[in-house]
Amino acid sequence: MDQTLDQDRIIKINIEEEMKSSYIDYSMSVIVARALPDVRDGFKPVHRRILYGMMGIGNSSDKPYKKCARVVGEVLGKYHPHGDSSVYGALVRMAQEWNMRYTLVDGQGNFGSVDGDSAAAMRYTECRLSKMGEHVMDDLEKDTVDMANNFDDSLQEPTVMPTKIPNLLVNGGNGIAVGMATNIPTHNLGEVIDGCCAYIDNPDIDTDGLMQYIKAPDFPTGAYIYGIQGVKDAYETGRGRIVMRAKAEIESGDTHDKIVITEIPYGVNKADLVKYIADLAVEKKVEGISYVNDESGRQGMRIVVDVKREANANVVLNKLFKMTALQSSFSVNCIALVKGRPRLLSLKDCVRYFIDHRHDVTIRRTRFDLKKAQDRAHILQALIVACDNIDEVVHLIRASKTPQEAVEKLKERFDFDDVQAKAIVDMRLAQLTGLNMDKLHKEYEDLQALIAYLQSILDDPELCKKVMKEELLEVKEKYGDERRTEIKYSSDEFNAEDFYPDDPVVITISHMGYIKRTALTEFREQSRGGVGSKGAQTRDSDFTEYIYPATMHNTLLFFTQKGRCYWLKCYEIPEGTKNAKGRAIQNLLNIESDDAINAVLRIKKFDDEEFVKNHYVVFATKNGIIKKTCLDAYSRPRANGVIAINIADGDQVVGVRLTNGNNELIIANRNGRAIRFNENDVRVMGRVSTGVRGMRLDEGDDEVVGMVCVNDPQTETIMVVSEKGYGKRTGIEDYRKTARGAKGVKTLSITEKTGRLVAIKVVTDENDLMIINKSGILIRLKVADVRVMGRATQGVRLINLTKKNDTIASVCKVMSATDEDEAEQGEPDENAGQEQPLE
Helix, strand or coil, X not given: CHHHHHHHHCCCCCHHHHHHHHHHHHHHHHHHHHHCCECCCCCCHXXXXXHHHHHHCCCCCCCCCEEHHHHHHHHHHHXXXXXXXXXXXXXXXXXXXXXXXXXXXXXXXXXCCCCCCCCCCCCCCEEEECHHHHHCCCXXXXXXXXXXXXXXXXXXXXXXXXXXXXXXXXXXXXXECCCCEEEECCCCHHHHHHHHHHHHHXXXXXXXXXXXXXXXXXXXXXXXXXXXXXXXXXXXXXXXXEEEECEEEEEECCCCEEEEEEECCCCCCHHHHHHHHHHHHHCCCCCCEEEEEECCECCECCEEEEECCCCCHHHHHHHHHHHCCCEEEEEEECEEEECCEEEECCHHHHHHHHHHHHHHHHHHHHHHHHHHHHHHHHHHHHHHHHHHCXXXXXXXXXHCCCHHHHHHHHHHHHCCCHHHHHHHHCCCHHHHCHHHHHHHHHHHHHHHHHHHHHXXXXXXXXXXXXXXHHHHHHHHHHHCCCCCCEEECCCCCCCHHHHCCCCEEEEEEECCCEEEEEEHHHCCCCCCCCCCEECCCCCCCCCEEEEEEEECCCEEEEEECCCEEEEEEXXXXXXXXXXXXXXXXXXXXXXXXXXXXXXXXXXXXXXXXXXXXXXXXXXXXXXXXXXXXXXXXXXXXXXXXXXCCCCCCCCCEEEEEEECCCCEEEEEECCCEEEEEEHHHCCECCCXXXXXXXXXXXXCCCCEEEEEEECCXXXXXXXXEECCCXXXXXXXXXXXXXXXXXXXXXXXXXXXXXXCEEEEEEECCCEEEEEEECCCEEEEEEHHHCCECCCCCCCEECCCCCCCCCCEEEEEEEECHHHHHHHXXXXXXXXXXXXXXCC
């Protein structure tokens, strides 16, 4: 019997359905009543309850501070049945000026710091409403918003604040609900109010129109917004990625530079940032940092990063932007409650719903004030009548046995209603004086004017809009301030060149195709005739064949023997010491296995349209063919390269030069002859053409060894080097001009002692010469040490070839070491930034 009764009490439930419904109830509770702000006032319930509770205990801005524990207790006991830490945490955040663009609570005591320090316990700290916090609750007592019962139905609390502050946009907000989250950036009050006024004037305004007023978020920590596209995406769709970058300046000192950071991105913990920068320096992940120190104080934030003497501060700073929170992103996800439901909102949606709310508040407040004024006018009418008939009124009241009887007699005699008659019975004798009679008439007239004005607000939508705008502009006038976060309208992506100083380097390519870049300062200068220093460590059958000076930001055009062109930035070439082997060029460029690089051009201004269209690439081949093509044809190479020149069978490219359209060219052959002619003798051709004859060669194994471009015949001379280490300089005017295609004139007297010609260069006294032989020995010497002599001489010994059958492999001219020292000391280089072909 008992068992049967127990079974009757058991209700069978499907556990899956119960879990679903329970979890949905829980998640909706979190979404609606905890984690997401309301679009109208921008508050979550806990913030709304804190402000309302503070107002309830008179904790306003003009009163003394009260203990935070007192406020938390008030809020917990009356409105918010959750943990005290959730209430105190929200209270603290509303007082933190690095979190809130405009603080709503005025805190006294330790409320934490931008270093991530937590606030002191609530028994130690004190608070009161800020002026703006009070403005959020203006007109709350005028039935402007709906009130709801608290958790135990003993009190009423507002469901939304009648705020004049567009708080959702101004102070932003973040929250994690169930299945959704919100992250809204802070904005400048003045800008948002201007945007709201623009919307009131033109409800059809679009995002671009609003962005004329609300340009971008404005974070309390300042710094920069880097690039505007993410902002536009967020304003149009509700989602976007805003890149923030710290405000940092480079201070030059006597011994080293300093990077001084004065503003950091919103939400970044300063102490963690400083520690992370120090860790990167210790672990050598960022080279060039000697010391990091946080010197922040009363004057504001100041993080100092000491840069080593030899390091480039700009490069270090850009690496810090890339690797640390000095550059961060704010992922906007603008979700808020609209009529109790979560919605993804655009900028216009946020403005529209706030203005709709202000309209509702304005109408409800006007109706409340109108009713109050009408009620008072109604009573004043009776008081004025009573004062005009004061003797009769006094007689009636005195003759009555009870107040209720007096009310009834007055109603019957003067046709008053209950409210009017009761007001007369309750009237004080002092109001019977003549002066107060005048006051009654004046008050009644003023009330009639007020009633007419309030009624016109309700009847005329344009007047209502005007009232709304005036109230918003009044708030802007009181609390509006300057924008703190500057907007950088440039791209928000890093430029690879930001990470490398534009230092001079030497690009070395070996015979077997190994490439590297080495700082020019690694090569020390020697006297003419020395034996040189050890160059690159190459394989037995390999040797350094080509040496090209460049700077890190140059664009290098690689030309192969088979006439193809490849594009590479100098900083993309692996770095190696003077003795390092380098890296196989096939790992960097898609070069065919039977092809090899044998010419490189350095282009500084590839993005300068005028430059690339007014300069030309001139090719010389082993068989004496020359071709001229506009540089613009090579400004967009593909990954697999492009055809640079159509090469005949058995021929190959030996020289490539960049010209300005009016240069003179000199081509030399192995047998010691050279030809000089103006480049205008060569017509401009397309990329895929073959070219025309530039020099007539001798019978046998003769071939072109090089081509030079003459820029200044007055200061430049022609340097020729033979395979056995002899060389000389000759004035350019010693080479008479001829038509292209001729045999040319003698440039070096070829003997068994000198060997045949291997290189021709155009040089000045300011140049150094780098010579390397096939055994890997390298020498650097001053060009000025080689005297200028006639065309038909043998020249002087430039390098001693100590090994039998050793020969010169490559010759390159570079800026002299003296010029390098001057450049390091800040002396201007006249040729700096000029686009010249590599020698």
